Amino acid sequence: MRFGGLKAIDQLSFSIAPGDLIGLIGPNGAGKTTVFNVVTGIYQPTFGEVVFDNHSLNDLEPYQVSRLGLTRTFQNIRLFQDLSVLENILTAAAQHVSYGLADAVLHTRRFETQEKANLDLAMSLLSIFHLEDKKDAPATALPYGEQRKLEIVRALATKPKMICLDEPAAGMNHSETEELMKTIAQIRERFKLTVLLIEHDMKLVMGICERIIVLDHGIKIEEGPPEKIQNSKKVIEAYLGVDGSEHQIRLGS
Amino acid sequence: MSKEVVSKKPFMFFVALLIVGWLADLVLNPFLQFMILLLMINMILGMSLNLVNGFAGQFSLGHAGFMAIGGYVSASLAEIWWSRIGAVGGLLQIPFFIGLALIAGGAAALAGWVVGLPSLRLKGDYLAIVTLGFAEIIRVILLNTEAVGGARGFYDIKGPGDLRLGPLVVSQFLQFFAMTLFWVILCFVTIWRLVRSAHGRGFLSVRDDEIAAQAMGINTTQAKVRAFALSSFFAGVAGSIFAHNVGYLSPSSFGFNRSVDAVIIVVLGGMGSLSGSLLAATLVTLIPELLRPVQDLTGVDVRMIIYSFLLILMMILRPAGLCGSHELPEIWKKFALTRRAWAAKNMAGRQGRPSVPRV
Numbered sequence: 001m002r003f004g005g006l007k008a009i010d011q012l013s014f015s016i017a018p019g020d021l022i023g024l025i026g027p028n029g030a031g032k033t034t035v036f037n038v039v040t041g042i043y044q045p046t047f048g049e050v051v052f053d054n055h056s057l058n059d060l061e062p063y064q065v066s067r068l069g070l071t072r073t074f075q076n077i078r079l080f081q082d083l084s085v086l087e088n089i090l091t092a093a094a095q096h097v098s099y100g101l102a103d104a105v106l107h108t109r110r111f112e113t114q115e116k117a118n119l120d121l122a123m124s125l126l127s128i129f130h131l132e133d134k135k136d137a138p139a140t141a142l143p144y145g146e147q148r149k150l151e152i153v154r155a156l157a158t159k160p161k162m163i164c165l166d167e168p169a170a171g172m173n174h175s176e177t178e179e180l181m182k183t184i185a186q187i188r189e190r191f192k193l194t195v196l197l198i199e200h201d202m203k204l205v206m207g208i209c210e211r212i213i214v215l216d217h218g219i220k221i222e223e224g225p226p227e228k229i230q231n232s233k234k235v236i237e238a239y240l241g242v243d244g245s246e247h248q249i250r251l252g253s
Numbered sequence: 254m255s256k257e258v259v260s261k262k263p264f265m266f267f268v269a270l271l272i273v274g275w276l277a278d279l280v281l282n283p284f285l286q287f288m289i290l291l292l293m294i295n296m297i298l299g300m301s302l303n304l305v306n307g308f309a310g311q312f313s314l315g316h317a318g319f320m321a322i323g324g325y326v327s328a329s330l331a332e333i334w335w336s337r338i339g340a341v342g343g344l345l346q347i348p349f350f351i352g353l354a355l356i357a358g359g360a361a362a363l364a365g366w367v368v369g370l371p372s373l374r375l376k377g378d379y380l381a382i383v384t385l386g387f388a389e390i391i392r393v394i395l396l397n398t399e400a401v402g403g404a405r406g407f408y409d410i411k412g413p414g415d416l417r418l419g420p421l422v423v424s425q426f427l428q429f430f431a432m433t434l435f436w437v438i439l440c441f442v443t444i445w446r447l448v449r450s451a452h453g454r455g456f457l458s459v460r461d462d463e464i465a466a467q468a469m470g471i472n473t474t475q476a477k478v479r480a481f482a483l484s485s486f487f488a489g490v491a492g493s494i495f496a497h498n499v500g501y502l503s504p505s506s507f508g509f510n511r512s513v514d515a516v517i518i519v520v521l522g523g524m525g526s527l528s529g530s531l532l533a534a535t536l537v538t539l540i541p542e543l544l545r546p547v548q549d550l551t552g553v554d555v556r557m558i559i560y561s562f563l564l565i566l567m568m569i570l571r572p573a574g575l576c577g578s579h580e581l582p583e584i585w586k587k588f589a590l591t592r593r594a595w596a597a598k599n600m601a602g603r604q605g606r607p608s609v610p611r612v
Contacts, residue, residue: 040468066470074468080461082525082578083454091458094451095470101479104450105443111450118451158470 001031001038001218002046008034009218012048018161021188021195023209025202025229027239031218032198033075036164039196040072041065053161067095069161073151073168075198079139085150086135089122092157096121125153128190129183145176149183156187162194163187169201177201181208206230214238263442267434274430286426290498292538293433294491297440299518299530301487304444306516307524307578308453309480310460311373314381316488316515318388321507322364323357323489324496325401330356331411331497346413351432354493361489362482369481373474388512395504406503410496433494440487445527447483456480457525521567523574528581533574 001009009031016022024032037043039050041062050057052070060068080088096118103111126132129149134142142150148168155163165184169177181204188195199205205212206226214222214229216238222229229235277289298316305313330353334341341349372383401407416423447453455476458466466473496502518537522529540563544556567575576584 042464042467061472062464062467063470063472066468071470072468074465078462078465078468080458080465082461083457087454087457090451091454091466091471092469094454097451099451101447101452101483104452105446107446115450154469 001034001043001048007218009038009215012215012218012220014213014220014223016162016194016196018194019188019192021184021208021210022197023205023212024196024198024215025200025205025212026215029217030215030238032215033166034218035215036072036166036196036198039065040070040164063095066158066160069159070164071155071158071160071162072164073148073155073166075166075170077147077151079147079150079154081138081140083139084136085131085139085142086122086126088139088150088154089125089157090118092154093118093121095158121159122157125156129153145172148172148180152183152187156191160191160193162196164196164198166198167200168197169199169204177204180204184208263438267438270434271431274427274434277430278424278427283426286430287498288538288542290426290429290433290494292535293430293437294495294498295514295518295534295538296437296531297433297487297491297494298515299522299534300437300440300444300527301484301491302515303519303522303524303527303530304447304456304487305480305484306519307526307530308444308448308460309456309477311477311481312377312381313384313481313484314512314516315368315384315386315388316484317507317509317511318384318391319361319365319485319488320492320495320511321388321391321395321502321504323354323361323492324502324507325395325407325492326360326489327353327357327493328407328410328496328502329401335411340411342414343416344418346416347428347432350413350493350497351435353497354432354436354490357493358486358489361492362486365482365485365488366478369478369485373477373481385509385512388507388509392504392507395507402503404504406501407496408501410500410502412497412500429494429498433498436487436490436494440490441527441531443483452476452479460525517564519574521564521574523576523578525578526574526576526580529574529576529579532576532581 001007012031012035014022024035026032034043038045039052039057041057041060041064045058052065052068055068057065057068057070080091083091097114099108099110099114102108123132123135126135129152131146131150131153134146139147139150148171152163152165152168168184169180172180184195184197185208187193197205197209206229209226211224212222212226212229213220214232214235221234221238222232224232274289277286281289298320302313302316305311368384368387372380372387375383395401396404413425413428415425416428448456455466455471455473456479458469458471459473459476463473466476492507514537518530518533521537522531522533540560541556544559547559548554548556571577
């Protein structure tokens with residue numbers, strides 16, 4: 001992926017099997033979110049290819065990617081602010097309906113059954129996440145942690161096969177992160193999901209991911225199970241820099 | 254529940270208001286009758302523009318253009334029908350003019366679709382400028398088309414005559430009233446139900462966050478173009494009603510001011526509030542007329558000064574519009590709740606007890 005003269009992602013190749021839980025980490029500006037944006041169709045890759053479920057995603061719009069079963073959450077929460085909690089989820093479930101505008105206006109049987117199905121889906125998701133009491137609250141009235149949770153619930157309402165979570169623990173305290181870890185493991189079990197996760201919280205990443213991909217300056221520098229990443233010299237260098245003393249000398253001269 | 258009445262029982266509502274129209278036919282003078290029709294036309298304009306500006310969040314300033322298309326198409330078709338096939342009268346005229354409005358709306362919707370497809374990629378001010386430009390183009394084209402009267406305007410537009418059913422005479426006004434009421438209710442029910450469906454939620458999500466909407470599987474381009482075309486449809490219908498009712502169209506009646514009037518209705522009533530649009534359409538239509546006595550008193554036309562002053566005051570006091578994005582029944586319920594809470598608190602205070610919520 002290239003933005004003008006800047007190569008944001010280069011030499012990155014990875015594959016994820018159904019049911020995997022993969023972590024994508026790297027220092028700030030490594031290109032992690034750009035990877036998500038390319039994968040979910042927000043950016044069209046300038047070179048290379050993204051394949052999901054035997055479909056090339058290169059020329060697809062984000063909504064088409066979502067309808068193939070690949071969904072995401074956002075690093076900076078992007079809920080529909082003027083809508084209620086329930087409406088947020090129903091909006092994500094809107095892609096499952098096949099009725100037309102006329103059905104919606106005339107309230108045909110097709111409309112009633114499909115709307116009912118979506119409502120049931122939304123309510124069952126809300127009860128799994130213990131948000132059913134707040135279904136009529138405006139999305140922005142939720143506390144921060146629950147807004148993050150709602151983002152995940154909303155993504156699940158698209159009935160995805162794979163979900164990309166962009167820093168789901170950002171801004172959460174210790175106990176909230178613990179709970180989130182449990183939630184992620186739980187939804188993966190329950191919905192047979194493949195999960196790709198960007199996270200800075202190393203405890204969370206090391207705790208739940210089976211495989212971790214490390215990105216630095218758009219280049220994959222390491223890939224493997226958590227133990228391998230923790231002991232990798234290249235990863236430590238990427239995060240902490242190469243031998244601090246040398247830098248100091250160079251700066252001084 | 255009360256708020257569902259119009260949505261669930263539109264026919265009953267239609268009949269009830271038809272009785273009001275019949276009374277108006279008996280009691281009111283022609284000028285007031287005309288004001289009622291104008292009010293209903295403004296309601297259609299306001300509600301339909303609210304679909305684009307309020308619900309789908311795309312700021313359009315070209316509503317007069319679509320109204321002009323509807324009006325001129327409808328007037329021309331009636332003219333052609335009259336000269337080639339013959340006058341339409343009797344019981345057939347109501348379905349005939351409803352059909353004409355349908356075709357006029359279709360033509361406006363087509364224009365909306367053609368304009369919307371490329372221009373809805375733009376956002377905010379840029380979209381406003383493009384739609385404004387579109388409306389001006391339509392106006393200038395009409396101004397220079399001799400076949401529809403050019404700058405002189407389109408005269409003697411055909412309309413329904415009095416309907417005689419034996420001894421019973423249904424006046425022209427009552428027929429117009431029924432037809433316009435039909436369209437007002439159809440417009441209201443369509444938009445009301447649409448925004449409470451999967452398709453309508455697509456519109457709302459585009460307004461709130463386009464990127465998130467895309468990621469959740471909403472075809473945002475389609476949603477915007479659909480909202481735009483449907484909005485244009487009703488603007489075209491309003492144009493058709495206006496044309497046959499007034500009997501005269503001129504390009505200058507579809508200038509920038511009319512687009513702005515429609516925007517004022519939407520903003521004043523509240524973006525995303527249908528009942529707000531109805532309320533605001535009433536105010537915008539009636540306030541200048543109610544201020545007429547003031548003009549007689551002062552001898553100069555101060556109506557517009559007062560009118561604009563009221564609008565500015567309004568925007569300072571309630572920047573989100575009269576209803577915000579809520580519907581009137583919700584607001585009423587909230588008001589009733591706070592009033593009850595306030596009364597309970599007062600009572601508790603009078604009895605010298607601390608004001609605790611009572612179970």
